[in-house]
Amino acid sequence: MENNNKHNHCNEAHTHEKHCITTETCNNHGHDSHESHEHHDNFITKYIFSQDHKMIAKQFLITGMFWAVLGGLMSVLFRFQLGNPDDTYPFLEAILGKWAKGGRISPDAYYALVTTHGTVLVFFVLTAGLSGTFANFLIPLQIGARDMASPFLNMLSYWFFFIASCVMLSSLFVETGPFSGGWTAYPPLSALGDAMPGSKSGMDLWIIAMALFVVSSLLGGLNYIVTILNMRTKGMSMTKLPLTIWALFFTAVLGVLSFPVLLSGFILLIFDRNFGTSFYLSDIFINGVGALSNEGGNAILYQHLFWFLGHPEVYIILLPAMGMVSEILAVNSRKPIFGYMAMVGSLFAIAILAFLVWAHHMFVTGLNPFLGSIFVFITLLIAIPSAVKVFNWLTTIWRGNVRFTTGMLFAIGFVSLFISGGLTGIWLGNSSLDIHLHDTYFVIAHFHIVMGVASMFGMFAGVYHWFPKMFGRYMNNSLGYIHFWVTLVGAYLIFWPMHYQGLSGMPRRYYDYSIWESFKMYTELNKFISIVAIIVYATQILFLCNFFYSIFKGRKVQDSNPYQANTLEWTTPINPGHGNWPGEIPEVHRWAYDYGKDGKEYIPQNVPIAADEKEGH
């Protein structure tokens, strides 16, 4: 990173955000001379308590990677158990100690691993790691702003995430184990320490970590919204925004409106756990303890509060990936994104509908059947904007001139996975099928493909695509190709057969199937899936090597616009300093998708409309 200075001296010259960036007037008319003064960050303000959105993005990314490595390793461990239920492996005891006595992972440990894996991947990797990274990195760069509306709150958002991470990590080491009642944490199981060892102090830490996480999300989300609404450069009307920004905008809105509901659910849970209230508890007799005094509570209330966030959450995870994929597909097909307004409209429709479908996770809780019908109806409506997006992506590639950069490969993989997983949503959204498939491996297949792996692909696409902008160097292509093809094939090999397991009724979250006449025929298949999972995991380590190696040793970027792309981030210097543009912020004259227009390969957004030119869309 020391080549910052070598490349372009201007990088270091940046405006001090206090003077200027936070005031809208100054930003919008950022053409008059900025008071650019030399400013020397020390190590702490540059790398640790940085208020530069680009550095904060990298912090989110690397913390997210840490959790992905750990959460992924957990899945390897529990898959190992599932694939080899009868064998013992001394090395497991060496790693896990009392959690794998005799070389076999215990049920307690299995459930702790499953739960932590779920929590960490959904929230820490695919929410903080994904939105945190790309909202921070791309919003100011693509809308033409020098930083976020409040760089300080932005920094705070990361540090809340960091503390949440520390608390979550520490929960892995408590005597009674981390929380192990599933990432959805349904009470009474999650409320009663006597119902499960994982619900003792491990659960207290889990809730605290999640509460801190919600704070982090809210601080980040508010900042993203305010920045997008107020700090666009001159000429950047909302309809000229790249789709990445639209997607990140809706993501932030979803988060800001739904995370507080989750927090309220958690607060009631804290009361039930620690202060003797009965919000969720009623009529409970625990083996070995006896009857509890709580009466009149409603365990289902929690599920409503949880899924009121939980469903929007899956779109919080997905939308940023959709936005980046739209951008990357257009850039590398050398064609405009097809149906820009339809893309924005479908994002909007998805964001609205995402708030109105939560009870499709609760069809078999005894929900009022009429209410269930309404939720079926709205849930299946969401497939319409989803279908529109898919067709628009397909048409974007159609008659393009496709360059298979690594980012592009992952973007294509994303579309494939989104189709496969989205279609099974249509099965599950129909309550009369869900009554059969709920809580089986079919659901596991559905959400891993549509959300887990697809969003991971979106994230990889983003990392490969914007790596040159982040670090001024390229990642190794060959390793990228290997990474992509092994992961794509592996993801399908792992999750496709799970549909069949689900269609046999095989329940999720089972430690061992050997006592079940109805499900024990899958021993071989489970072993196969576990082996593929290990291979895919090993391939991700290859990605990490590539990532960290390339930060320091990758081929240097020579051209400030290596993809010949239109968006504003490519108008900054190769290694932009704090403040992004050494001189004035460019003014925007057109949308982001003038590729192949009038015989021109590409026309960046800051190029004025020619006299004889018709405007883009």
Added chain:
Amino acid sequence: MTTYLIIAVLLLFYIVTIQIAKTSEYVSIIKGEKESFSQNNKINGFLMLAFLILGLVGVWYCNEYLYDTTLLNKPSASYEGERVDQMLWITIIVTGIMFLFTQILLFWFAFRYQHNENRKALFFVHSTKLEIVWTTIPAVVLFVLIFFGLVNWNYFTGEAPKGAMEVEVTGKQFGWIFRYPGSDNVFGKKYYKNIDPATNTLGLIFEDGSAQDDIVTEQTVYLVKNKPVKFIIGSRDVVHDFGLSHFRLKMDAVPGIPTTLWFTPKYTTEEMKKITGNPNFTYEISCDQMCGNGHYSMKGVIMVVEQADYDLWMAKQKSLYHINNPDTVAPTTLTTQTIAQTKL
């Protein structure tokens, strides 16, 4: 020892792959950026096509290999479940067509329109006609699916047929408790604070006369072929789920809030053994909601039998009250029986 060996092999694998990747990067620099780009692009374009073809073969192969393990090739054990199966098939066909259509287009386009020096990409911004077409087609198809789905949903969640037998089921960590109302056909009152794990697992209130003939069994429940049954489902501790995959149905068991589920068994357990060709077949009840560290072992069994066998089995059952008070010769059972008889 083997552990070290595995680690060594893995490290070697990484080092070799990374070295190969590095060399290929150098080679591409020597060859020139353009040359190596077009070569890589060709390889990846070809792999797109290969993935499409091998992927479709894989989908077919996976189906060959796993189809028989699913319930798709076995009849539903309940009449209601047949509607689920029918819905499944409609949905499989609809989404299957969409799947093939879109995946083929995706990878075909990627292959067909891979970069070519001599081609210019088409500047195609939008087309209202196309967009209307592919908004309406999914909408129409979905409305059909919603319609079928809701008709069935109303049926499943509607009133149980008249004359359905009623059985209460209660989940607990980690097993199932069943209760028949006894000869008076009325479930006696219960209160969870009366629960005694040894003698009164449900907390029945025996002062309530109608509780005295209630029959309580654990783990196994007997049902009658072709006779609708309505389960009243509850839980004693955490949330469980009464999962009946062979009948294609399930319903949560929630403490404090009873739920219900009804269906009509179609085959006896014996018949099902013949149908599935599995002499060990039983109708297993799986708990489908995470309920603790023994969740995976929370199994119950449904025995579906002919009416005559059911009557024989029932005659052998004693009410919980009678089991607890063997000397009382179960007077209530007698009296309620006579009441039932006089009613007839």
